[in-house]
Amino acid sequence: MIAVIGGSGMKQLPGLEVTHRQMMRTPYGEPSSPLIFGTINGHEVVFLSRHGHGHTIAPHMVNYRANIWALCTLKVRCVIAVASVGGIRANLTPGTIIIPDQIIDYTYNRRFTYFEDTDRQVVHTDFTQPYCTDTRTRLLESARQAGEKIFDGGVYAATQGPRLETIAEINRLERDGADMVGMTGMPEAILARELGLSYATIATVANYAAGRGDSQDSIPLQAVFATLEKSMVNVRNILNHLVKNDVH
Template sequence: MVTPVIGLIGGSGLYDIEGLEGREWRRVASPWGEPSDELLFGTLAGVRCVFLPRHGRGHRIPPSELNYRANIDVLKRAGCTDVLSLSAVGSLNGDLPPGTFVIPDQFIDRTFARKKSFFESGCVAHVSMAHPLCPRLGDALEAGCRDLGLKHHRGGTYLVMEGPQFSTKAESELYRAWGCDVIGMTNMPEAKLAREAELCYATVAMVTDFDCWHPDHDHVTVEAVVRVLLANAENAKNLVRAVVPAVGAPRGPCPAGCDRALDAAIVTQPPYRDPALVAKLDAVAGRVLGGA
């Protein structure tokens, strides 16, 4: 049986989680560099939780400069088994207005300036990303939204752009033609790295505004966006408090196999593996690499 430890990644407007007992901010070192911030350790309804503000407290780090590898690595080192990611997004779908919580099941990765894998020359691996989000965690998030009466939508495609600038109108229309539902800047390569680290991962994409395709976009003020952002953040904290007890109960292996993603992924044969890289992979891939 697995005793879950829930990792929480807070996006824009979420720099702390109130209600944690035994709160302690603690630095966790990573061989992949500096993570966004210290980790906040504590328990919620008896479940061990670890919170990381994605952009750092005070929102200091832009999307392209986040050290995604270090962020996922320190959560793994902290013992996390499951990760709930919270992020602010724009809507590409007229049926998903500001204030909607979207629980996507797919991503399109349009980022290009980020380190996207823990596996480099000296230890090559290829994990499956056909289904990039853990359906078990998605079920729990959907149930939590329903129980709290939050406007929500299960399923959909989250397009991840590089940023930090927002889309041109032509780009926004292109992404809508592709069938994308929301757009943000942070869930890739975060989800890919979580899969490589064999962490169950799911996202709550919190809509703050319509992207620039919408005819009324020009009428949306910064004040209105901030107002939705803050309301979303408060609802997200309530959602975390509702969902953590459900996903924190002892369980068996992940039915989707998230926790066994590396079983057949590593292709570099043991005699050819770079010992220095293998040492850096101790937390992420120690289960399958062992002392190789």
């Protein structure tokens, strides 16, 4: 079974034939929303809305540990995280879809690990490649089959939010090597790695980052929402092909 975590722009998964909904409890509290189980073309899929019903949970308030733990208990084959980002790199224009391969964490005060018990030996998780190579490859191949243009690779800068960044902050991120900026990439990715889940992100560029493109003075939020709505059609097309290719 494939798990999809929906972010801004994907509050539900169109095309999913829902069989049931389940609210799960974990040692870390309740996930952001009920898990929605169903099928796409006869293949089992579970969907979780990262920001909750009605998009009411801010990025820094998401219970990432509960979300990932709940999916792990279901023994899903892979987790696809859908995210919206701001484009820093010049060719990452609004509407672009990209599969990042690296991440830089600028978040703080988030519950970022499962290894907190002082009576256990310290665990150092290998995070050299933060996204599952096999799952990334499957996403790229699904995009090719779907006829969707997609960028392979890029550095995701995970910022705290919920505010957007200043031009100076984006300039700093660019100097650090970031290609895009978002608010939910961490600690979601490392928590998935700690539990041994195959995890990858499919990101849609919702807007130019501050100081880039037409975002010299401000970011046009209405245009952002329109771009997300349009690009999510392409994302769903890719996900449908990924599910179709899933081997039971």
